[in-house]
Amino acid sequence: MNAQSDDIIRPLIEGVRKGQPRALARTITLIENIAPGTEKLLAELHPLTGKAQRVGITGPPGAGKSTLVCALVEAYRAREKTVGVIAVDPSSPLTGGALLGDRVRMESFTLDPGVFIRSMATRGAVGGLAITTQEASDVLDAFGFDVVIVETVGVGQSELDVAGSGDTTVLVLVPESGDEVQVLKAGIMEIADIFVVNKSDRPDARLLVTELVENLKLRSDREGDERERWTKPVISTVATTGDGVTQLVETLEKRREYLERTGEGDRRRRDRLVRHARDVTDRLMRQRLWRNGAAEQILERNVDEMASGRLSAYEVARMILGISK
Numbered sequence: 587m588n589a590q591s592d593d594i595i596r597p598l599i600e601g602v603r604k605g606q607p608r609a610l611a612r613t614i615t616l617i618e619n620i621a622p623g624t625e626k627l628l629a630e631l632h633p634l635t636g637k638a639q640r641v642g643i644t645g646p647p648g649a650g651k652s653t654l655v656c657a658l659v660e661a662y663r664a665r666e667k668t669v670g671v672i673a674v675d676p677s678s679p680l681t682g683g684a685l686l687g688d689r690v691r692m693e694s695f696t697l698d699p700g701v702f703i704r705s706m707a708t709r710g711a712v713g714g715l716a717i718t719t720q721e722a723s724d725v726l727d728a729f730g731f732d733v734v735i736v737e738t739v740g741v742g743q744s745e746l747d748v749a750g751s752g753d754t755t756v757l758v759l760v761p762e763s764g765d766e767v768q769v770l771k772a773g774i775m776e777i778a779d780i781f782v783v784n785k786s787d788r789p790d791a792r793l794l795v796t797e798l799v800e801n802l803k804l805r806s807d808r809e810g811d812e813r814e815r816w817t818k819p820v821i822s823t824v825a826t827t828g829d830g831v832t833q834l835v836e837t838l839e840k841r842r843e844y845l846e847r848t849g850e851g852d853r854r855r856r857d858r859l860v861r862h863a864r865d866v867t868d869r870l871m872r873q874r875l876w877r878n879g880a881a882e883q884i885l886e887r888n889v890d891e892m893a894s895g896r897l898s899a900y901e902v903a904r905m906i907l908g909i910s911k
Contacts, residue, residue: 591622591623592623594621594623595616595624595626595627598612599627599631601613602631602725602728605729605730607699607702610702610725610726610729611702611704613627613725614722614725617718617721617725618706618718618722620718625866628721628724628725631725631728632724632728634727634728634730636727636855637730638734639733639734639753639754639838639842640723640734640751640752640754641658641733641734641735641736641753641754641756641838642735642738642751642755642756643737643738643756643758644737644738644755644756644758645757645759646760647739648760649758649759649760649784649785650758650760650784650785650826651737651738651758652673652737653784653825653826654758654784654823654825655671655673655735655737656694656695656825657825657828657831658735658834658835659695659701659735660831661831661832661835662732662733662835663698663700665835666700667700667732667733668701668731668732669700669733669734669735670701670702670703670723670726670729670731670733671701671702671704671734671735671736671737672704672706672719672722672723672734672735672736672737673703673704673706673737674706674737674738674739675706675707702726702731706718706719717862717865717869719736719751720751720858720862720865721862723751723752734752736751736752753851753854753855754779754841754842754845755778755780756779756780756781756782756834756838757775757778757781759781759782759783759784759794759798760783760784760788760794761785761788761789761790761793762790778818779816779818779841780821780834780837780838780841781798781802781818781819781820781821782820782821782834783798783821783822783823784823784825785824786823786829787829791822795820795822799820802818816844816850821833821834821837875907881906884902884905884906888902
C-alpha cells in the first residue's frame, strides 16, 4: 500500500472503529471498487468482527423480501438493537451499479442512527453474492451493528451461496410458490434455516404452509437424531401489516441462542472464513495474472490459432498459466 492510499485508508479505519457513519459509507464504497489499500483496511478491521447476528434473506422475486426486511428492521429497533442491511440488487449492464435501489424503498430509516442500509450490485457474481458483499457485511459487523441482514436478488440453484453469508438463512415464499417448492427441494430447501410464507392473507397460504411442514418433517425423519438439531420452523407473515414479524424476530433470537449453545455458530463462522479466504485468493490470482500484460499478449498472439481451430481455449489457458499438457 503506497503512502497516498494509506492517507485515505487510515482515517477510514479509525472512523469505523469510532462508529462514524460517513466513514462506514466510504469504506464500503472502496470495497465495492476494490480500491488500493482495501485489503489492509479489511485486515485491520477483522479482529472486530464476529459479534453481529448475520441473517440472509432470500426468496423468489415478488415474495416481498424488501418489505419484510423493513418490518424486521422496525421490530429490531423496537428492541433497541442496531441493524445494518446490505440489499443485493442485479447489476446494471451499463454501469455495474445496483438497479433496484432498495435504499429508496427503505428511506424511512435514513434519519435513524441505529440503522444503515446499503444497496450493492451482484456484479455478475455466481450465486448473486459478490465477494464484496461478504466484505461489506464484515465491515458492518466491525462497526458494531447487533444484526446484519443481507437481502439477495432471488432464489434458485445459483443463490445457494446465501447460506454461507450468514448464521441464519431465511427463505421467503408466497402462496403462489406452491409449484416452486418442487424445484427448491434439490437446493435451497436444504440450506434454509427458517421458512417464511409471506402475504399469508392470500388464498392457498395454509396449503403452502402445510406442504412445507410435511416436507420438512420427512427430511428431519430421514436425518435421524444423532445430535441436537435445529427444527426448521415455518412462519406466516403479512409484511405490509407487520403480522407475524414479531414471531419471526423471536424465532431468529431462538436461532441465535441455538447457534451459541451448540457451537454451530462458531463452526459456521469458520466455514465462512475458509470460503472467503479461497475467494480472495482467486481474486488476487486473477488480478496478478492479468496485471502485468504478459497473459494478454499470449492471448492476443493466439486468437487466430483459436479461431482457425488449431488451438482451443483450454490450450491457450495452459500457456498463460505455464502448465504443460
